[in-house]
Amino acid sequence: MASLVEQGEQVVVVHGGSTKVDETLERLGIDPEYVETPSGVVGRFTDETTMEVFEMAFGHLNTRLVAGLQSEGVDAVGLNGVDGKLLYGPRKSAVRVVEDGKKKIKRGDHSGTIKQVNGDLLESLLSDGYTPVAAPPMAGSEARSASEGSSGDEPREQVIPVNTDADRSAAAIAGELDATLVLLTDVEGVYEDPDDPATLIESVETSEEWAALEAAAEGFMGRKIMAAEEALSGGAPEVVVADANADTPILSALDGDGTHVQASAVQEADQ
Structure with a gap:
């Protein structure tokens, strides 16, 4: 990739880290929980504890990847989806799952669906000669009531880090940049x-x-x-x-x- 940057190509790197998350959970003695959706897709259920491990593991990987690229002469900048609301959309606090052949609603999930990409942020970095290195989590939006700190009667938005798929994050960024x-x-x-x-x-x-x-x-x-x-x-x-x-x-x-x-x-x- 360094050779591409040296040739003047603008590159955005997006990485995942599911294996690192699983390894970290194992080291901490936490059993990962997997669920099956009605469409048959199996994925990790991200509860609050798992989300904390997710942030820890992805932050570590991002820093190491940025350092590696800088060692190759690439002026890399690490980002996650929360930074500048790079990856932004509604939080899914509940998901539909299949357990014992029955469809159920499982609550307490910390995942989200990307609806917006801050392309301006990426374009600014690229135009200044930086190589963005991005990863989940994304900025998850959910409403909060006036009693939770907002003024007036209208609910205000609360942004929290939530899990999202790395490949779909890369897809959203590529689509936004026409890349x-x-x-x-x-x-x-x-x-x-x-x-x-x-x-x-x-x-x-x-x-x-x-x-x-x-x-x-x-x-x-x-x-x-x-x-x-x-x-x-x-x-x-x-x-x-x-x-x-x-x-x-x-x-x-x-x-x-x-x-x-x-x-x-x-x-x-x-x-």
């Missing part, structure tokens, strides 16, 4: 047969190819494709799903490796 999105993962891209790397889907340009891509994406790859759709619908011209283990993963992805999805594929599918 190409590179999603790195632990395989070479999306495979027609998830167990056979020889079936790599290299290019997706039409609605038919998009439908085939969605059908092929299973498990964690389904989340990548969901993020890809959000980025392309939001303004990104292209999304590349590529191998994080390549010698130069970002350069390799931009040079043609991985699965390249064009905005035209999603636009046709939406018509």
Whole structure:
């Protein structure tokens, strides 16, 4: 990535850290809780304690990543989604889950849905020569009553850090900046047969190819494709799903490796 910046390219880095969160929870003796949504997606339930660990783990990773980039000559600046309301939207304090085959409402969640991206903040940093390094949590908005410190009878907004998906954060930022999105993962891209790397889907340009891509994406790859759709619908011209283990993963992805999805594929599918 440093070589891209040296060539004058403007780059925004967005990172996750679920593994680090799980490791930190284990060290603290806290068992993570996973829930299944009615659509079949399994994810971590972020209660108040888990949210504190989340902030700790992501802050540590962000600092280390910024230091590493600075060591390579990149003038990196670390941000989370709360800074300047970079990633902003309503908090979801309750989620729909499936337990023992029954649909239930589970309360106490600290997660949110991104509705706005502070593109001006990122553009200002980029124009001044900085490389933003961003990560969750996001700025979650919820109403509070007058008795909780607001003046008058109208409820005032309260902003709290809440969890959000890193890939979807990257998608929201790419859409806001009309930028190409590179999603790195632990395989070479999306495979027609998830167990056979020889079936790599290299290019997706039409609605038919998009439908085939969605059908092929299973498990964690389904989340990548969901993020890809959000980025392309939001303004990104292209999304590349590529191998994080390549010698130069970002350069390799931009040079043609991985699965390249064009905005035209999603636009046709939406018509």
